[in-house]
Amino acid sequence: MRPVSAHPFARFGTGAVATAGILLAGLSVPASAAESDQLWIAAPYEKNLQIGAEGATPVEVGLYHDNDTFTVTDGRLTVDASGLAGVAEVIWPENCAPSGTTAVCAVAQVPVIGPDYSPQVLLEVHAAEGAEAGEQGRITYAATATGGPEGTLEAPLDSFETTLTLASGPDLVLDGLDPVEGAVPGTVHTAALTVTNEGEEPARGFTLGMTASHGLGFDSRYDACAYTQTGGDYAPMSRAECAFDRVLQPGESFTLPQPLRIALADHAFRERLDVDVQPADGVADVNGEDNYRILDVDAVNSADFAVRGSQGSGAVGETVKASLTFRNKGPGWVGNLGSGDSVALVDFTVPEGVTVTRAPAACDPRTSAGGSYRPGRLGAPRYVCEMPYWVLENTVRTFRFDLRVDTVVPDAKGQVVLRPVITGAGFPHDPKPGNNAGRVTVNPTPAA
DSSP states (O other), rough: OOOOOEEEEEEEOSSSOOOOOOOTOOOOOHHHTTTTTOEEEOSSSSEEETTTTSSOOEEEEEEEEEEEOOEEEEEEEEEOHHHHHTTTTEEEEEEEETTTTHHHHHHHEEOOOOTTTTEEEEEEEEEEETTTTTEEEEEEEEEEEEOSSSSEEEOOOOEEEEEEEEEOOEEEEEEEEEEEEEEEEEEEEEEOOOEEESSSSOOOEEEEEEEOTTTEEEEOTTTTEEEEEEOOTTTTTEEEEEEEEEETTTTEEOSSOOOOEEEEEOOOOOEEEEEEESSSOOOOOOOOOGSSEEEEEESSSSEEEEEOEEEOOOOTOOOOOOOEEEEEEEESOOTTTTOOOOOOOOEOOOOOEEEEEEEOTEEEEOOSSSSSSOOOSSOEEEEEEEOOOOOOOOEEEEEEEEESSSOOOOOOEEEEEEESSSOOOOOOTOOOGGGEEEEEEOOOOOOO
């Protein structure tokens, strides 16, 4: 499936944090998947062009592929701008060789997509002389590259295009909110925040939304804002909804009545403040891509993850209750707000002589080597239990299993281990990795 945009990063507000697919570390990958690869084009589906603007509007386009087992080079992105005739014109970058309204753009190294991904082709597009608001045109794309299992890759044909719409109106742009590193829990940070109208028409009022993650709070409060708390199935957050009736003329800027002060709680760790600005009364912003910014705040803190098992006894045919308990001993909370990945996986190897007859829904059955277990959810020799993408500074979660005793094996032990989603990443926030493992013991031998 092709991406929605060239920047696949999660953003949150009053609703959910986007949750990325989780690849369980250490688990086997089917041979067919390991031997396949696919070339993709990352391009915006649609974009507005400001009529009367002096500068051009950037359209970022790039190539990427799926499987990092393969090296992919010599990417050739074909850009067809013939669909913009009479509506807009393209200024081609240096890595594109144009021929009329079409160009072939070179991408020497084609990467797999990830947090550091950056599109390789920057098209500059401006409205054609005499074009009017509401008119639309489109750019289509095709691509090939060298690499993959067959030696060449081709992006799916007729699958990628960008629709451009001519528009006139305000263009509100957020500025400031520089990242903060080494922040101290329990302190207050002052953040610069500016709203500028870079459009060709006034913004007659605007709204400003701010969402603070669990470790942040609003130390400064404004009369124009309403403050709420959110949570439920998602990480707790603080939300400010602000409405300003100030008219921003083209080129004019606005700053808050008082500096924006953000308080760091004692449990603050990897925090973020999401800020969004929109013109008031449902007026469309010409370029919504610059209406949103994230203030990243990294606090100096730790979070002690721990896990423990249980023990129980039973005769042949009886059921032993087993529990795997995850605990965050703090002082910090942990939330993977960008990726949506589980904060930890609880990996349980079933003891000898028993069969699992009940397993939690959050625990996936695995073979003893960690691969997919085919017979069903029950009776597997190993289970991987997924924690949510966030845990509070005092979270305790227990996964409960029923184990039927088939053979009495004295002191039968099953290992319980905490693992990160990404193999080898570890838990850099955890000051005591020694308590990341435990055991489930069935029919323990009495102490002498």
